[in-house]
Amino acid sequence: MKKIILFTLISFLAFTACKNKESEPKKNTYVADNYTKKEVDIIMRDGVKLHTTIYSPKDTSKKYPILMQRTPYSSAPYGEGKMKTKIGPNIHLMKEGNIVVYQDVRGRWMSEGVYDNMRAYIPNKKENESDEVSDTYDTIDWLVKNVANNNGNVGTWGISYPGHYATVSTIEAHPALKAASPQACIGDFFFDDFHHNGAFLLSYFRAISLFGTYKDTPTDSAWYSFPKMKSQDQYQFFLDKGPLKNLNEYFQYDKLDITNSVKKDKIDDFFWKEIVEHPNYDSVWQSKGIIQHLDKVPSSVATMIVGGWFDAEDLYGPLETYKAIEKQGENNYNTMVFGPWDHGKWSRNTVKNYVGNYYFGDSISLKFQSEIETKFFNHFLKVEADKNSGLPEAYVFDSGKKEWKSYNTWPPENTETQNWYLSENQKLTTNQKSTKGINFISDVKRPVPYSEDIKTVFTPRKYMTDDQRFAARRPDVLVFETGILTENFTLAGDILAKLKVATTGTAADWIVKVIDVHPAELSDDKENDKLQDHLKMSNYHLMVRSEVLRGRFRNSFEKPEPFIPNKKTDVNIKLQDVFHTFKKGHKLQIQVQSTWFPLIDLNPQTYVDNIYKADKKDFKTQTHTVFTDSFIEFSVLK
Incomplete structure (x- = not known):
């Protein structure tokens, strides 16, 4: 009997082991099967060595472009025989065959030197002076001279910090650099990320x-x-x-x-x-900002700037990068792609496209990778390229209609400016009817949360499409909205909030949010299978755009100044671009508040020279006022 039980147990364990082995995901060996990896240390002009990993196709019967990403996040895995399972911007460019290079930037991981966050660009460098521009130039110069089977054309790409380094690559670019795609690229640390x-x-x-x-x-x-x-x-x-x-x-x-x-x-x-x-x-x-140096991008470098309309980390950067190159490089090939993504989601291979609770459609990222990104790099790196790439100047996703549109310029030519006033009785109207003040108490012990979720996050992202009903129902959030729209209303371009405010204190932050209020009878929750259990799409308050201005910087970011208590004061807040249709049956809502915690730090509401050194006694509850001659300046598609 014991033998039978033992035999049965052994058989069961063997069966279970086999089933578990069958259920284990197979390791992706495509890169190992089709590429060789080489790790080298490339010497920069000042003698510092930068660790560089080169993936070259095993098929050496033809020449290939070089696609390079410089990163502070590691070019791992390190060591002979250890390889990434995915290389390049997307799977198509990987499988077509390209020489793919990753480099640890100066001071990071296996590279020598000391890291400097957003290391400053040095114009008119002296002999042996270096910055990220020269590090990129020196790296490309070494690669085209030393990597076998390259065709002499180089492209750069990256998302977030690597996106910043892709932008840097375009400044005083090496002649071999033909195409660059900065994606979610940091442009200036005072307006991006931190x-x-x-x-x-x-x-x-x-x-x-x-x-x-x-x-x-x-x-x-x-x-x-x-x-x-x-x-x-x-x-x-x-x-x-x-x-x-x-x-x-x-x-x-x-x-x-x-x-x-x-x-x-x-x-x-x-x-x-x-x-x-x-x-x-x-x-x-x-000195760390890069936007102001984009007049040094030569016309020989094609650029495709990529961003997400709901990117909480880097929205300013890609928008301002595109605009700066467009303004300063009239002869440059410069395009933009903006979709319904949060930070970097366009590089994912998922079919259903969500940001937080909100569903935007299927295969959006996959379409971008196959039909836009791959076409861009192939056109400028694999053939005798001209500016007739077949791609639009601006390929943008209408986050209200949930559809792509192509334009020859951004913003589109057929837009007009409209002013919408923050009127009495929570009305958002096109006519100024009064100059009355609406008061609210900003309690430093009960700041307005940026999310109703109870959790900690490393970097918050989903709040960009969060339902804003929880905020609209607080007494320290002012709400202004239209009636039910009788026709579609499309915003295309940037937004400027021109507030008239006052405070009993000497300091305050001002936050403006643009909200798409969905119809109450909307009950199609089935397509949103990631909708949190406590929510319904009925009356969903979709945050379309939001921004904060630290009030001390209302006149100058270089020279802050206090408010004069109870004095009516102009505060202008630039919100980043949107492309969103408020559909017939929806409402357009504006929320104004003074705290957004802990997305941003708590303002003492008493002026101090340095908030990072403020004492507990400096934090005081104040009463703020928004006047009804305040208005929001929209770019409206005609």
Whole structure:
């Protein structure tokens, strides 16, 4: 009997093991089967070596373009025989055959040097002076001279930080660089990622150490660690922490000798220190900006700027990058692609396209990869290219109609400016009817949350399409909306909020949100299978665009100034571009508030020279006023 039981048990375990093996996903070996990998250290003009990984097609019967990504996020896996399972911008470009190169930028991972976040560009460099522009130039120069079977044409691409380095590659570009696609590219740190119009994105605080932990020796292992919040309620965590200076403890660490892990001394995270010591748009931040240098992009480099309408991290960057090249390079081939994506989602292979709760359609990212991105790089890298690529100047997704449109310019030529006033009785109207003030109390102990979700996130993303009903029902959020629309109403271009405000204090933040209020009778929740359980599409308040301005910067980002208590004051807030149709039967709503926590840090509402050094006593509840001659300036498609 025991033998029978034992035999049965062994058989069951064997069967289970086989089933588990069958159910395991097969490892993707396409890259290993079709490419060889080589790791080299390329010497820059100042002697620093940058670690570079080169994937070359095994088929050596023809020549290939080089596609390069420079990244602070590691070109791993390192070591002989260890290979990525996916290379290049997308699967099509991988399978067609291209030489694909990844490089650790200066001071990151296996590259020598010391990293500088958004390292400043140096015009008119002296001999042996270097910056990211020269590092890119020197790398391309080495690649075209030393990598076998390359056709002499180079393309660059990247998303987020790698997108920034793709932008950098276009400045004073190497002659071999023919095409660049900066995607979700950082353009200026005072308006992208960690700041929005001077307000600090507190919700990104755990990412600080990723970029500011000191390292001066190559390593294939992470040398940084992330702060542990020990809470699943980030709203309460940051509220309890109080002033920003109380977060300093998370950004001090023991400096290590990377080679032998010997503690040397206690130092500050250099990125955090930079943020704290430079609260205004001074020469430090200005020098790191790249937008102002895009007049140096030669017409020999074709650019395709890619972004997501719902990218919480980098929306300013790609929009301003496209506009700057367009304005300053009249003869440049320069196009833009903006879809219904959050940060980098266009590179995913998923069929259903969601941002947070909201569903935009199927195969949107897949179509971009196969019909736009692949066509762009092939046209400029694989043939004798001209500017007749067959691609539109602006390929943009209408996030209201849920459809792609092509235009010869962006914004489209057939737009007009319309002013919509924040009128009494929560009305949004085209006629100014009064100049009365509407008051609300901004309580520093009960700031308006940016999300109703109770959780902690590393970098928040889904809030960009979150249902805003929870905010509309708070007394410290002013709501203005149209009646039910009798015809479609399309916004195409940027938005400018021209507020007339006052405060009993001397400092305040101002947040404006543009909302698409869906019909109450809308009940099609089935297509939105990611809709959170507590929500319905009925009366869904879709956030289309939102932005903050730290009020001290209302006249100058370089020279902040306090408010004069109770004095009516102009505050103009530029919101980034949208392309959205408010459909017949919907309503257009504007929300105005003064806190957005903890997406941005809490303003003391008492003017201090440096908010990062404010004391608890500086934080005071104030009464704010928005006057009804305030208006929103829309670019409306005729």
